[in-house]
Amino acid sequence: MRRARAALELLAPVLLVVLVALFGTIVSSSTQTYVVTTLVNVAIVVALYLFIGNSGVLSFGHISFVAVGAWTAGILSMPASEKPAIMPSLVGFLRDTTVGNVPSLALAAAVGAAYALLVGLPLMRLSGLAAGIATFGVLEITHNVLRYWEKIGPGLNTFSAVPETTGLLQACVGALIAIVVAFAYQWSRYGRMLRATREDPAAARAVGVSVYGQRLLAFTLSGAVAGLAGGLYVHLLPVNAESFYLDLTFITLAMLVIGGATSLWGAVVGAVAVSAVDSFLAEAENGVNVFGRTLDLPSGTRIVVVGTLMALVLILRPAGLTGGRELRVPRALRRSVLTKFSA
Amino acid sequence: MTVDWQTIADAFGLGGMYALMAVGIGLVFGVLRLVNFAYGQLVMAGAYSLAFAYERGWPVWVGILLCFAVVIVLSVAMDWVVFRPLRTQTPAVMLVATFAVAFLLQSIALLWFGSLGKIAASLSSLNQPWTVGGVDIRKISIVATVVAAGCLLALVLLLGRTNVGLHMRAAALDFRTARLLGVRANRVIGTAVLLSGLLAATVAVLMTVQTPLVTPDFALRDTILVLAGVVLGGMNRLISATLGGFAIGFASGFLGGALPTNQSQYLPSFLFAAVILVLLIRPGGLFTRFGQQAAERV
């Protein structure tokens, strides 16, 4: 039974992601970009879930790890010939090193993890409101530094000329890696310990679980996944420092909250559902054809809709659309299967 | 570093405005334990009202009246639609919710008014200098300082001398006991929300003088800085929150004016590094007596 539950917990989000990717193969290439973005969003939201969902501690800082990953992968995979034009002040070592697509993604994950570890060392002592505000500070600092420090990146410029390797396949594989990592973590004894600290920190401490240590581990791991997602992002679109700031923080948190922050299934469902709505509205802001009528929404509609959704979910159904639970086989079905087996 | 009187006066003006915003945020935090991330959007709404009135050539006082009306209606609506239903949630959830509300309001502004921005310049004559002791200082710097000081004084009197003020202070210290004594929760919360709305409207009027171009992200940066200041000062007490707000406004006004750009651009990083440090070392804030911890409502 435990096995079956575990299998379903992994299979359901994997299937959903694969379905989304397959859907991407049958649509026009302009729609495909939305599908690819959706898959990258899945990776980011799963990273958020890995920490926030398992620990119950709020973080506004994860987009910093996405940004750091994007910077790493972008700088290292940009052709050396293009670097001086976009990043004239880059330090020598970064200027002279160029790596391929896959190594750049691996490095993005590694740098994301390292940065999260560095940040987490002091910050994981905080919880509640203090954690929310401190991680927000991390976002501000990271954004501020990336925006102006031209020795380590393009500063105010945009990352153009990065090889656009994130297509359907790469995004799908990235999202699946994120899901598998999150799944493996939550079934490991570390994941179970962290969730115990979420339910009752005092009791967990009493049986010898280090709340600080467990949170730090999850934070670092989620930093790695976020870094990877950042790498995927920079290989998808020309991004800059503004791409990884309040807007992305808002939209990914909204995805997590709307889906249900305490389950992997919720994170993936939230990412897919909100991305779908968001993509549709983004398209509609440019005018789309719906059932023979042209729908032309003014720009800004997207965030109004997503913001309203998020506020509604928070007020009416704080556990999110999925109720924050993993997908279960409906009880009736389970019973009939069981009786068949025992008969 | 170049320091002149105008820079100092500007710093005071900005410090005063931030202090008012800090009080607005602190008042609501006191009674609801809710950090209102959407506070800046109240200011933004007020600024748009001023621009709306200016575009139609309405007299200044009508614009100001409209600004106050809109901001107060909006803050009361926010209380009813968002704060009250979320009252039983944890502070972290409430922070996420107000974060969402901030974005929502900002994009509603984008929908209505577009991204180009509107002009609210009916009080722009306040940008003219006054000559004080042989030094030219822009009027708005002085007006902002004086108005802020006046508002703070009025608030001190209200909190210290009236019954509703006493009830608010008691509710901020221990809401449950206050209610047991007959303090009306809804009345206290309503008053806090109303006062914080009044302050937001005041800030909107002052801020549009210096920044007459009103865009959807009007006052967003300022709110983020004020929040940092409130945490730095200590959000559990109104007085320390206000000092924190003033300090951060003064510092960014002063350093922003006195330092060359290539140095002042990292100011936010230093401010937020300080915020994190304070949260780690003195969770109660800089301007509180030692040992007073920021309590979250249980």
Place this chain on the structure above:
Amino acid sequence: MTTPALELDELEVRHGAVQAVRGISLTVDRGEIVGLIGPNGAGKSSTLHAVMGLVPPGGGDVRLHGNSVVGRSPEDVARSGIALVPEGRRIFAELTVDENLRLGSAGRRFGDLDSVYELFPVVRDFRKRHAGALSGGQQQQLAIARALIARPEVLLLDEPSLGLAPQMVDAVFEALAQIRDSGIAILLVEQRAQRTVALADRSHVLANGRLRLTLGPDAANDTETLVSAYLS
């Protein structure tokens, strides 16, 4: 028969899965002290909280002069004439003694200061001081004074003698007797069983959320009855 000032009727209180109070009924009349004693976790505080509307009762009724107060908010219950002196006093340490007293009348008319001052002279002597600077006994007196200032019809006290020196307990119990004589109905929750039984017109023993026994003042010196009541 006249309706009692306070009447609990099969009151039940649940905290999630824990059933703290399992249907208790009692009455308190004007000019009467009723004691409610029992071991830790018996459900004494839960009973008082349910009366005040701090926790919704799981069943039963609470009536003030015959009118149900169930479903009202704590501030409305306070305004209708029931005052609670909570466990641990809960005075506002950072406000002055005077301000604490003013808060006491938050819900009702500002009562008569003189009689409160007469009952608790310290409260007058230290009125400008921060309440946190008072001693534990003085703080308890302030807490009772604060509850009295609104001239409630019913006064609930949750372990007022907790942590007080013996002379201070004497002073507090002496004051309670005077308050009773002024015509207020008092429900006194206590752990000091013997003293409570001696003071109260009758005392109920509460254990595991149920009333086990009712004792008159003459049982105060009957140690055997008391002990067996606790152990039952």
